[in-house]
Every structure is written in structure tokens, then in C-alpha cells.
Amino acid sequence: MTDSDVRLVDMTLRDGMHAVDHQFTPAEMADVAAALDAADMDVVEVSHGDGMGGSSINYGFSAATTEEYLDAVVPELTDTELSVLLLPGIGTVEELDMAVDHGADICRIATHVTEADISEDHFGYVKDRGLEANGLLMLSHMAEPERILKEAKLMEEYGADAVYLMDSAGALLPNDVRDRISLLVDELSIDVGFHAHNNLGLGIGNTLAALEEGAVTTDGCLRGLGAGSGNAQIEVLVGVLEKAGYDINPDFFGVMDAAEDVLVPMIDDDEMPELDNDSLMLGYAGVYSSFLRHTRRAGEKYDIDPREILVKLGEMEVVGGQEDLITDVASRLAEEKESGAAAEAASDD
């Protein structure tokens, strides 16, 4: 832990991996890590975008193994701490052991916002191995504050040193963030963190709201790298926090240099985060990006605006794996549209 007001976790080499289809090379990771270390970043998180063990048919193969990435990154870190991500069901004990042997300081354990109970053994193991263990509650817009608190308390009970509210779909508004963070801060005795996505253009605004409510650690990526509209842009965040009077460790110009001089030359223009209609709809509807392709296809088949399908799916609070519901929703919307048109035609008579 740092003695600053806010501990910043750079996720360019983890969540940012989604933007490059997990294709950073170990050498590229080393360059980014060295620049972040030189800029006094508090923590860097390194792994496949979906955590250790994510490299697979399901989640996409990364350019190298987590071990190869850590081999490259660890020698570059002097004061910056190293974090790895573990999703129960994806990452394994063997990989965690490997990360520990490489000197990882922190393991973050992520579950869906209502499924913290699957993480008990993982927290136990991480704490046994002597690491800091932080819990991430993903897709947190899908649960009310009281429910989130219940799940966060489970993680606290399992030994978590901090719990992060993950706005995985970028679907929270600042007041949603305030409600959730303030409750967690009031009721937990461990640190509370926040992780923004920019689907509603609120990556920085929501992070500020979280910190004002007492969150003491937060995530971001250089240039906001990340799937779709990306994460909170960390060099911007550093500048904003300085301007707002927070005492933080990272050096503003150093983080800016890491972004523009080191990261940008590695990234193709079409990999850069963009707040286009697709990203916006995911944040607006509060659904995961895996639904986009399917809704587009269903929209064509049933002659329905795929955005209407996404809104309906969001209202139904669907999660990954429920993609089969899309056709049902599309056909229902098409029926409603048809009967609506018929009623209108009848009333015109």
C-alpha cells in the first residue's frame, strides 16, 4: 500500500489487452512497464485480458504465456508493484504459483457481482501464499447497492484486502457510483476501489465521483486502452487528480510520456478506444459486448433495430452465456411491432 491519497493501478497490460486481441509481445509489455515504473505508477497489472489462463479458444489466444509476460515485465519494475488477475474457473493454482514465484505483489480475484461465493478458496490460497488479495465485483450495474455490499462483505470475510466496484459495461452514472461506493466505504473495514469503462463518456467523471465518496484506489489504462470505448484514460486521470489536489505518486508528465511515446506507437489506429454507437449502446443498455454481433444478426432477420434488442436485453439483465435469449427477444419485438402496425392500420379505417 502507498501513503498517497489514491493508489493507481495501470491496466494497460491487462484490460488493455482486449484492444489488441491479447497480442502484446513480451518486449512491448516490458517497454510499457518500464515507462510506467519510471513514472512512479503505483501498480501495473499484467496478464491476458481475461486473467491468467485466459489464453484459449474461448477468450482468444494471447501472443505469449503469462509466464513469458512476467519474465519480460518483472525486471523492469523497481518500485511499481505487480498485480495479476485471476478469474475463478479460468485461472489455475499452477499459474498463481508461477506468478508468486515471479514476485507478484497482488492478486486480484474477479467474479460476477452476485457470485462472490465462488471465490472463497481463491482468496484463501492467495493469502496463504502471502500476496495482497483484492476482490473485483464485475458488471456491478446489475445489482443494487445492498446486494453489492453483501457480496463485498463475503470477499472481506474471505480475506480480501480491498474490494473494487467494476463498472464492466460502463453503464453507471456518477450518482449510481456514489450510491454504491459510499455504502461500501461506510460498511466495509477494507479499502474500496473503482474501475471505470468509458461507454457513456464517464470514465473520468465516474472515477472522480468514486474517489469523492471515499474510494482510495482506482484503475485506468494509458490512452484509455481497452475493449470498445476503453477504460479510464490514466494519464488524464493523473492530471485531473493533481489538479483536484489529490496527493498521488505517479508523475503526470511521465505517465503522459508512457502513453504517447511508448504505447501509441505500438497501437494501430483501429485498435484505439472509440466511443462509437456500438460502445455507447452497450453502456446505455448495460450489456456485454459479446451480445453485439448476435443482436445485429437477429435484427436483420426480424427487421428490428438491433438497438431495441439490446435495450430489452439490458432490462432483462442478461449475462454472458444467455445469448440464446436474443432470438426470443427479437421475435417478440417483431410481433409487437407488427400488431402495433396492425392496430394503427385498423384505427386509420
Place this chain on the structure above:
Amino acid sequence: MTDSDVRLVDMTLRDGMHAVDHQFTPAEMADVAAALDAADMDVVEVSHGDGMGGSSINYGFSAATTEEYLDAVVPELTDTELSVLLLPGIGTVEELDMAVDHGADICRIATHVTEADISEDHFGYVKDRGLEANGLLMLSHMAEPERILKEAKLMEEYGADAVYLMDSAGALLPNDVRDRISLLVDELSIDVGFHAHNNLGLGIGNTLAALEEGAVTTDGCLRGLGAGSGNAQIEVLVGVLEKAGYDINPDFFGVMDAAEDVLVPMIDDDEMPELDNDSLMLGYAGVYSSFLRHTRRAGEKYDIDPREILVKLGEMEVVGGQEDLITDVASRLAEEKESGAAAEAASDD
């Protein structure tokens, strides 16, 4: 005025002109205006980026005259109101008359945040011609709330129907916006508006803060078009306001379509707003973009990071026209650096 909670002003065809070097053709403007009208946008603002009469050596020549733009846009507007921008000293009475003859509903009169007193005659003339007259206080981060109120009260006295706080450099944080907007709302009897720039990634976050404090009208551009990091992205803003429960006129999907189907095909990739280090520094330091080029040159000459010069200029609250100060600042910083290095060398002995 509309009967919705928030009146949205689309500035794609005015502030957005900065992103395309004022080169929209009248036909392109007509297409964008038609799409916005179809989406029930409240107001569109049309003119050179620096207002009527801006087409010049100083501000860059636009592809057509304001009259040619209005000839093209006016026939496309059914319910959407038409606004033009007038900067005292740039726009003329003749142009204003021309805009009135073309059916402009609103004239917005913009001055530097501490120079409202130059706008008295302009408000008088605009009101005489029967238009709604709105005042814009530019570079509002350069004045304390009480001073802004004094200037806004002048505009109110001159006949303004609304006053907008313009965060021209994108330098305000949400709490800065709250302080300023809440005071204006409390003390003025006319409507209060807000205009964001995205230099600190707060285009949407700051706009939400302004509306929460009682602003009832706000600006944005499709895809956030505008100089540097651009303005508040208006299709995102529409989605966010809907999600937050505001009653607004524009149709979310319609505005999204205007952005992606109509505007994007007109814009080159390198014209799209980007939150790069340059834009970020302008927001952080609170200076105008015209300083960038000069500070870079001075930085090279004096071997100083140009960002340090920008920060110092921001502290000095320089405004456009004071570019000659840059060399002074750079040489002073270079001296300080040298004497600092000398002192360090001496203490090493």
C-alpha cells in the same frame, strides 16, 4: 424555448467547424442539419467556428459564406431552431441582419469571461431584431464564481435570455462547474447554460454536474467534434440524460444515426477529436490551443519541456494575444533550471 427539462444545442456546424478547418460544404451542412432535425434536436448552431465574420486570414477561411451555409441549412429545419454565433469585434450588423432575414431564431453573443461590457450594443440590436439573445462567457475557468456572476448580470441587464458558462479550454473540474453554475442559477433570473470541452475527459461528467446544479440548456457536437479533444459528445449526452431520467426532446437513436451515418463519413480520421497529450495539457494548464505551437518552439530553443511553459502560462492566466510572453517564461524557466543545477552541483562538492 422547449418544455423539456433540458434544451440541447447541437454545435456540430459551428464549434465542430474547428475540427475541419471550417471546411464543411453547404451540402454537408444541409445533410447534418436534416438528420438533426429528423432526430428532434432542439437547436442547431451554424456559422464559422469563430462566429459570423470569422472567415478571414486571422481565423481561417471557411469553405462558404455564412449566407451560403444558411441558404443550405434553413430549408432542412422544420421544428429545430436555428442559432448563429456573434463575437463582438468579429461579426457585423450586416451579417446579423442577413441571419435574421434567413429566419435565425437565436443569436448567441460571446465574450471573454471578464469582458461582458463590450456586448451591450450587440444584445440591444439582437433584441430589437426580435431574436432570442443568449450570452456566452468564454474561458470561464479564468474567473472566480463571483466575478463570473458580475459579468453574467451585465448580460442579463443588457437583455440576455440566457447566459452560458463556456469551459472553452476544458479546464474545469466537476466541482468547479458546480460552484459556478449554482451561483448563477441562484442569482440570475434568466436561464443558465453550460458548454463543455473534453480536454480533461470531463465533457459528459461536467455537463451532468451543471444540469444537477440547475443549468437548463447545454451544448454538444456529434461525435464530440471540435478542436483538439472536442466538445461534449451529443449522442452520448442524449443517452446519458435519458438514462438519468431527464425529459428531453431529441431522439436517442436518431441522434446516434446523425453521428455515425451522416457525420462520420464526412470526417477524416485525423479530424476526429482525440484526447492526446496536447489537448490534455491545454485543459490541465487552462490555456488556449494557439499557445501550443509557440511553447513547443520556445521549449526547443531553451531546452525546457514545453509542458512546463504551458503550466506557468496557465498560472499567469494568459489569454490569446499574449503569445509574446512565452519566450519570457521559457527563458526564466531555463535560468531557474540552470541555477538549480548549479546549486545541486555545489552541494555535491
